[in-house]
Amino acid sequence: MRSGTLDYVVKRVAFALVTIFIVLTFNFVLFRLLPGSAVTDLSRVPNASPALREALAREFGLASSKWDQYLAYLDQLFHGNLGVSYVNQQPVWDNLRTDVANTVPMVALGTVVAVIAGITSGLVSAWRRRTPADYLLTNSAIAFYSFPTQWLGLMLIVLFGSYLPTTGMTTPFQIGGSFWQQAGDELQHMILPSLTIALTLYGQYTLVVRSAVLETLGEDYVLTARAKGVRTRRLLTRHVLRNAMLPIVTLMGLSFGYIVGGALLVETVFTWPGIGLAVYQAVLQRDYPMLQGAFLLLTISVVVFNLLADLLYARLDPRVSG
Amino acid sequence: MALLEVRDLHVWFALPSGRELHAVKGVGLDVERGELFGLIGESGCGKTTTVLALMGLLPSSASVAGSVRVDGADVLSGGEKGARAHRWTETAMVFQGSMNAFSPVKTIGWQIAEPMEIHGVASRRAARARAGELLELVGIPAAAARRYPHQFSGGMRQRAAIAMALSCEPKLLLADEPTTALDVMVQAQILELLQRLARELHLTVVLVTHDLPLVAHICDRAAVMYGGEIAEVAAVDALYHESRHPYTRMLFAATPELLGGKDVTSIPGSPPRLDQPIVGCAFRPRCDSAVVRCATDHPALAEVARGHEAACHLNDPATGVLSVPDAGQPAGGAG
Amino acid sequence: MLPVAALDADADSDARTGGDTGTGASGTGASAGARLRVILRGHRAGVVGAVILLAFTVLAIGAPWFAPYSTTAASGAVFAPPSLHHLLGTNDGGIDMVSLLMAGGRISMLVGFSCAAIAAVPGLLIGVLSGYFGGVVDTVLMRVTDFFIVLPTVPVMIVIAAVWGPSLLHLIVAISVLLWTSTARVIRAQVKSLRERTFVRRARTLGMGNTRVIFRHIVPNVAPLLVANSVVALALAIFYETALAFLGLGDPTATSWGTIIEDAFLRTAISVGAWWAIVPPGICVALVVIGAYLVGQSIEDELNPRLKVAHFSARFWSFRPLVGRGSEAI
Amino acid sequence: STGASSATLLSIGTGYQVDSLNPFVAVESTSLAVFKYTYPSLVQYSTSLGIVGNFATRWSHDASGLNWTFDLHPDAKWSDGKPLTATDVAWTINTVLKYATGGGAQMATYLQGVKSATVSSPTTVVIHLSSPEAALLANLAQMPILPEHVWQKYATGKDGANLRTFSNSPSTGHPDVDGGPFICISYSVNGVSLFERNPDYYGPKPTISGFGLEYFSSATAMVSAVKQGKVDVILNAPPSAIGNLKADKSLMVDTKPAFNESDFFLNDYAKKTSDRELLNPLVHQAFNDAIDRAAIAKIAFDGDAEPAMTPIPLADTYWHDPAVKPPSFDLAKANALLDRAGYKMGSNGVRMADGHPMSYTVILATDELGPRTRAFDIIQSDFAKIGVQLTVKVTDDATAATLELAPSNKFNLAMWGWTPPSADPTFMLNTFSCKQFGGWSETAYCTTEYTKLFNEQATALTSAKRRAIVFQMEAMLAKTPVTYILVYENVNDVWNKQWTGFGETPNGLFSPLTTFGITHVHHA
């Protein structure tokens, strides 16, 4: 690794770490500044006496000073402990683990589809600039970009609800079945939620890719490549796309935060038992430890993805290494 | 038969407003094998457009008419696809902003080897080896092939661009202001290189520049362009000493000399707008010796001496006046 | 002496100023109106966008006067399909959808405009300070901005809205808090390049103070960019408002397009087939977002003329045989 | 949509999660219903809301009413084959009591007045009370009996906190140790939980092989699912979908008055320092007359509710006093009452009380906002006509609770709702007793007379006598109302007509009251 690259990597990683630390603190502050403090919410316990509430408050460590709580919180986090859900008294991490496992394939499928479709159509519409194909692709991208995610999901239910499953991850009461049957079933359930994510992202990605490609098409090295006799396909992929990938990678890294938000809405619409739905439930139930844990997880994953995007950028762009 | 034969070349650009910009207006050129040919003119007069048209490299908004023959083969009539077959194997090009002529994410070696691979001139392996040799040829160590463009200085990039242009052993090399962005000393290095290569490889070179002295010393013949047209074509010596077009003459007069000590006078006004039709001679508004006829008649390029053509009514005996002051021996010379 | 009406026709000056030299209307003689017409012609999409935005703004402002029915009392049957009386039918409470959409637009546009306006302040401030002063100021401000950028927007808004409880004000603040980052970044980049532009350097060597340079030379030059970003922020705010409302974090006492979608969703408009209760609010949001996008994009295209050239595209130059002229020249 | 193996599997869609499988933790009514089906309880309700046996076959008490003896099913077994006996009953009761202020607090509410439990034989358990408790059986009907051999290791320490940390959910391949008609074999909060028939169940064997509960985060999806036959039953269909569902020939829509009620209430705290006009009985009556309950039921609740008055819901037929009727909506009368109270109408149309305008903020908790905000709109416009200006403040539940529940008591008016946990009137009546100040009393209503009656009914030994006292209390609350019960909501359970044999209750057909809801369901 050249010293420039090392420089860059160390800086990016350090920044990611600092960001995560700030996120941790922000997270703590945000949740300790809530009105209707966590203690009052223990009034969920019917007929609770003040003594009991106090006991519970002690159990959740809410009685000590904020600073001690903060240290305890960091200590707990350091040991991988995100606290205990108010609602089901289970460690937040245990609750979230399955949720994350459910969310990842659905979101990943949608994102991958969106990336592939977005890059293709962005590339094609930039290359076919000012032709009917461009107008079609660009306008549909703008439309998909502008539809509210949850609304788009609902529309898909309207359109495809009778052909494809619209709720949950599996056919509820199908017991047994081979692994492949189950996988096929899960994939079927995944189609609509993933499609919703894919479509919203598709719009955004197409527009981003289109403008990145347009900008690249104006670069002199494209003219050079054309002068060299490079054919269309190679020119578009090796020269144009390869360079346009630089802004695209950065923007896609940034769009991870957007994906997380979209996943939340999509999971609510399709009752996909993932982390988004968990956040939704936690909001409804004021399950602050869950909300806090999920929020932390989401934020850190966004930071990590941005970091990965940055590192990928460094790999793609030799100029980074100075 | 000349290596490059251009006949009545026109290029129009469709503007967003719906209008058309007539950037090249009936240019005709003959460049002989092994010749170093210069194309001079002010900014915006259509030099780049002309050389791009020679390779069919125009943007989609352009439409072209006329014929371009390289080594007898028609480049333009087959459209982009037809033109592509001639690119780099017959005609190669060195661009002005060599800084940007290389993709920043690929190594120099890769980019030099690419045309050899895609034209089937050499296998991938051979192409890489050849890329190193080419770099050596232009005075860069072969090992530098593994480096990226941003790790090269401007001069090195320009040399690499030349190496890249030579990769498929083209017959014709088009160099569009190859030294404009460079420092004087580096410019001298590059010019020396071009001259050497032309000599050693029997290359035919078309050198586009707005720098008169440069053409004077590198090229054998040169064409002066004005407003999308050729104003004058001649051997460089004739251009300077027996110029038959006021524009050429005024252009020389506007160029300071290191030790000449002549008066330097600028050409008043600015070049014509090419998106509007021009009646008469395009240079008339700025010309110091325009006559009445210039306002109405468009002067055609005509032979005024052996191997010397000019598009000026003053050369026409019918105009009656033929007193072209010689820029080479300025009347009010150095004080 | 240069002729008065001289006008550069060279490609260089085109690229630099993003001007439309060659279109003929930018000359001295051209009136402002003609110039505007030329600009508008190059930005048809932007004009369409502006018209959409304007129309929705007018409808929002005029809602109390234009709305045909009350938005709190039933004026028809539950989920009555579109008819002459109710052009878009009624919702689950028998309330006229057209009236509801207009009232909803009022709140949604209010949220949009407020958020865009609020977010423009830190966006401009941080962008200008960071870009102009650079150094430590830049580092600190940009780290702060980066931090806000990596925060996942919707979850943060959820948390903030959940923390403070649902109200329009909280919603606006929650959305604005995260909306300024892209503006700040874009403006910073622009200011950074402006700062190195010769006319700014010239102003500084003239002895002009920083404040004056910023207000006279920097801000006017980033203003179009700020407008472009704010228009997009407006759309995003409306977009986020629907998301928060959908999650039950909107202001339940203020009808917005978001709460209309939420209501329709909660109250099963879809499963009973009442598409008219759920499709139109989504379309409204989409139209505003599209309008804003088109306007923003047009402004940016105008500012970034690099997009005007493409050295390569699916369409190629055309070969035009010369009719009647042949090769008589030469 | 389901394979052959699930032919007798009943799929149920619900909009409420099973929040936990641990009875010390769970609060959602879906969870409590699950416990009814997976754990034994001594007694339970019948679908007509009478108390019938469950694990207990017979019960009796001595003359003092302080010692109750329960005879239990013999030869009962837990699902892991271990014997299910009186020891488990006594252990559960004694453990809950031991940790009543710690981990057992939640279950302790079912053991009001209970002192201890003793085992007199493997099939006999005796429960000892400290004072007579009229609601004992109703309370016991809600209390799940847990397997001692599974739970005892969590009943440790000073506060029994571990009782709450045990997740009690089946891990793959290891079903829960259950003793009710069904065994939980898989569990997912936001997904599907599956329950299988318990072959060793002591009572009448379920007719279905099992059931599944699917959680829907969207009512839309839930309604679509039942329409498309993806689930057999949906619980609590939203009112707006009822018309459409009824039109579907394959579906049965069962609309029944439920225990749920929506209310509008004021702060009656006697020692409050501001807005004391709200303590004026004339105001209480005027407000009562100015609420258009019929309009609220029709418009806000889409007609899927009944106008209400007494806090004991209509569905609770035995305890609901039919004589206490909602007043007729009468703005003139309300205006007259306020005039009589001396609160003059100001020029701006708002009455002045003790020098300040009668202008109040109404606190609205966010849960189930839709109908309630519409109800507020109606009340607001009517109150404007009697010179009372209302504005709304929406808060989340926790904040609303903080504001409304004594001792903070920082509000004037509020809207919320109740769902009584059982058919016993104690819970609802209790919310108006003086000793609930600081507990469940929202209004801080407190009269010695009422409290006396409350104590009397709580210890009444015959239900007839108790009923008379309860009716007296309902009438009393109606006379100077501080809580205006607006409507009793309906419950709309929907099922596919290929099924029949559901046992419905006012809590719906999947309720914590009884095991008869779905145990005997079969194909039509």
Add this chain to the structure above:
Amino acid sequence: MSGRSGMSGMSGPILRLDELRTYYPARRNLVDWARRRPRRVVRAVDGVSFEVHEGEILALVGETGCGKTSTIQTVVGGFPATSGRVVVDGRDVTRLSGRRLRAVRRITQMIFQDPYESLNPRLRIRKAVEEPLQVHKLVASRSERRRLASEALERVGLTPAELFVDRFPHELSGGQRQRVAIAAALILNPRLLLADEPVSMLDVSIRAGVLSLIDGLRRERAMAVVLVTHDLSTAAHYADRIAVMYLGRIVEEGPTADVLRNPQHPYTQALLSVVPKSDPRDRFVPRVLEGETPNPANVPAGCRFHPRCPVATAECTVVDPALAPPRASRAAGHRVACILTQGPPPVEEREAAGANNA
């Protein structure tokens, strides 16, 4: 063209640089930081001294990156001087601040290379020209400001001014823009004009117009001009004196004719040899220097030119020569920084030079 510097020598120089140094801090990477290497610097200007007198044009020429821009930017305060003195009209601006500094700034004006960039695209021409007056709060009344602006525009050949004042920069050609920039610089009646490659972005055909304008103005108002250019022909044609810069230093300086006809420094000689001549018949034997443009972050020891010098000796690698009169030139003020050519001229030549000077 020689003989134009007749006005110098009457009073003190209007601009005097005295061992001026301008260093830019170089970015330090992590490895350097970890190894505690000292922060490196870019020695863009590394000990430059020269004088410019009233009515004189001094051309500053040299390769790209040799520090021309940095030098004049330091004079106008664009960059802080690291050491040395910048004396304008007898006052050292590196020690001035506040009002006194502004007074000096007022008489020092600058023209930038890029006419397309030097005007704010959103300001009308009038505003751009008036701006210096406003900044220095020289004229209170608006009408007076307008009058001065029109006057300045007409002075640079934009007549009638009314046709230009209300236009935006993009409505002007490059040459016109550069004239506007000059007008804006002239409105303060500067005594020193610093022009950083004022015509290199302009077309050959109109360069002469702008340069003649500057030339005319300095004659008419005895303005001193520092003309930065990389085009030796331009320098030859317009400057009274030429200073050749190499890697942050002036390596040769003297009257134009002397430097051109009798270059002493090997670098100057090489530089002159590569300038192509318009006449194809002129002898053109470029003596092209090998190697890359040098890097001011890494200045070689000894004579900074020695690595590229065709005639360098062993001594050159250790001795860093100062400017001194060359042995082989009798011209006054001709100085060179090369140990191989320095040295006192023969006595008779010195006398001749002295006589010439008087």
